Amino acid sequence: MRALIAGAGRLGTQIAQVLSAARNDVVLVERDEDRVAELEGLPHVRLLAGDACDPVVLERAGALTCDLVIAATGRDEDNLVVALLAKRRFGAGRVAARVNEAENAWLFDGRWGVDVAVPAATPLISLIEEATGATDTVALLRLSKAGVEVIETAITEESRAAGRALGEITLPAGTVVATVVRGGRPTVPGPGVRLLPGDELLLVSHEATEQEIHAAFQ
Incomplete structure (x- = not known):
């Protein structure tokens, strides 16, 4: 599976590490160049500095061939833009987006290209399970x-x-x-x-x- 993750905060980084450890091709996009430098050496994850809300950046990250896009930034407006671009412009097969503010949850649906809306409080493993469509839970x-x-x-x-x-x-x-x-x-x-x-x-x-x-x- 080819996965593109927008946002290299704690959540996005952990998702990238778990998916890459499971032998998926993972690209992690982050606008903060200092954060990208901090994560250099992350095993089996391709890092890209740039704004994932920019279609050019998403295309460079491989959005055209992605099976899964996860918008995991700390800003709901950014996650919605990433989701919409991923689904409507690049035809991503599955799009998951993090909902940071509960009052914005109603926006995270198919109209914005979101297949899976995940509240910020959702545990990491549950998010990955929902985003990837995996359903066989053993241990975590x-x-x-x-x-x-x-x-x-x-x-x-x-x-x-x-x-x-x-x-x-x-x-x-x-x-x-x-x-x-x-x-x-x-x-x-x-x-x-x-x-x-x-x-x-x-x-x-x-x-x-x-x-x-x-x-x-x-």
């Missing part, structure tokens, strides 16, 4: 076509992984850490990242169970 989510599971775990004061670097932790076979969320911001999970209480981890695995993941970190 099984991306059925890709045959992988996305499992979430949190580090507490009691976790045996607290204070240890990712590279020191033996993960179950076929498992990778997709992202570490710290202080509300996702970070690129290099082996030198030292885990702290309060960190939230998203892991993608072809083989491990939720219990095996829990055992590795807790």
Whole structure:
């Protein structure tokens, strides 16, 4: 699947990491060049600096060949414009848009090119499930076509992984850490990242169970 995500905030970045870890082709578009520079090195995600409300930028990002477009910016007006362009101008197969302000929810429908309207409070995994059309939920989510599971775990004061670097932790076979969320911001999970209480981890695995993941970190 080819996916285009507009907005590289916490939500957009996490979606990009999960979808790319599931072997999808992902492009992440962000207007803030400093944010784009911060995310350089994000595994298997193509980053593009630019305003996704600009049709030229969307075309450069591959909107003409996208199966899925997710408008995940923090501005409802931008998400509506992206959705409308994606559906009407570029013919995207499926368009999901984040609704930041509840009073604007009535706008997020087919008239604006929106197939799936997702309230801002919707959990990440539920958003991905709705946006991709995946329905087989195991642990948090099984991306059925890709045959992988996305499992979430949190580090507490009691976790045996607290204070240890990712590279020191033996993960179950076929498992990778997709992202570490710290202080509300996702970070690129290099082996030198030292885990702290309060960190939230998203892991993608072809083989491990939720219990095996829990055992590795807790």
